[in-house]
Amino acid sequence: xxxxxxxxxxxxxxxxxxxxxxxxxxxxxxxxxxxxxxxxxxxxxxxxxxxxxxxxxxxxxxxxxxxxxxxxxxxxxxxxxxxxxxxxxxxxxxxxxxxxxxxxxxxxxxxxxxxx
Amino acid sequence: xxxxxxxxxxxxxxxxxxxxxxxxxxxxxxxxxxxxxxxxxxxxxxxxxxxxxxxxxxxxxxxxxxxxxxxxxxxxxxxxxxxxxxxxxxxxxxxxxxxxxxxxxxxxxxxxx
Numbered sequence: 001x002x003x004x005x006x007x008x009x010x011x012x013x014x015x016x017x018x019x020x021x022x023x024x025x026x027x028x029x030x031x032x033x034x035x036x037x038x039x040x041x042x043x044x045x046x047x048x049x050x051x052x053x054x055x056x057x058x059x060x061x062x063x064x065x066x067x068x069x070x071x072x073x074x075x076x077x078x079x080x081x082x083x084x085x086x087x088x089x090x091x092x093x094x095x096x097x098x099x100x101x102x103x104x105x106x107x108x109x110x111x112x113x114x115x116x
Numbered sequence: 117x118x119x120x121x122x123x124x125x126x127x128x129x130x131x132x133x134x135x136x137x138x139x140x141x142x143x144x145x146x147x148x149x150x151x152x153x154x155x156x157x158x159x160x161x162x163x164x165x166x167x168x169x170x171x172x173x174x175x176x177x178x179x180x181x182x183x184x185x186x187x188x189x190x191x192x193x194x195x196x197x198x199x200x201x202x203x204x205x206x207x208x209x210x211x212x213x214x215x216x217x218x219x220x221x222x223x224x225x226x227x228x229x
Contacts, residue, residue, distance in 0.1 A: 009156075032215055034217055034218075036218075036220075041223075042222065042223075043120075043206055043220035043221050043222050043223055044159075044206070044208075044218075044220040045220070046217040046219075049215070049217055051215045090158065090159065094215070097172060099172050101164075101166045101170075101172060102166075103149070103161055103164055103172075103174060104149070104161070104218060105161070106151070106158045106159040106160075106161075107158055108156060108157060108158035109158050109159075
């Protein structure tokens with residue numbers, strides 16, 4: 001079965017420290033992976049994606065993510081956390097559907113809280 | 117571009133009522149989808165469409181209908197609302213290839229009493 005797991009409901013980090021938000025996936029075929037951020041009462045916004053190539057992907061707002069095929073992980077990282085990074089983060093994978101098309105599967109989300 | 121728009125922003129229904137959540141995009145995106153967001157459950161796919169005239173079921177399709185008569189519009193119909201359908205609903209669209217990210221609308225907060 002195709003799935004995405006975000007093992008932490010919440011991550012707390014002090015401002016200025018590095019942050020990591022974890023994501024693991026299970027998908028048949030090549031994994032196409034995405035990270036999105038959601039601020040309160042807003043829709044999701046795209047941060048970055050991995051399709052192929054370099055395992056370290058850089059995205060918006062200074063975020064990056066490391067793809068690890070052997071560990072089936074796609075962790076989101078940022079070297080220096082800001083209070084304004086506090087939000088809900090979703091990992092997603094593009095999976096194949098039984099009808100031969102494709103669909104996006106989301107994790108349950110991780111709430112990031114950056115403490116001043 | 118207005119991007120992905122959703123109406124209404126808020127809605128309160130009584131059990132058994134029907135309604136349609138509207139979603140439109142002006143980016144000529146072929147792929148559109150509907151999700152519901154519930155606390156602790158992330159985003160769950162309700163229905164999706166890879167182009168006009170083509171729709172498919174997601175993880176939680178029961179109680180919802182969709183149609184896609186144009187590229188721009190992808191309405192979601194609740195046939196007979198139930199309290200279990202209280203949720204925040206998001207519409208999203210994607211351009212072209214299978215590797216592109218989704219653009220999300222601002223959401224509709226639905227309460228069923």
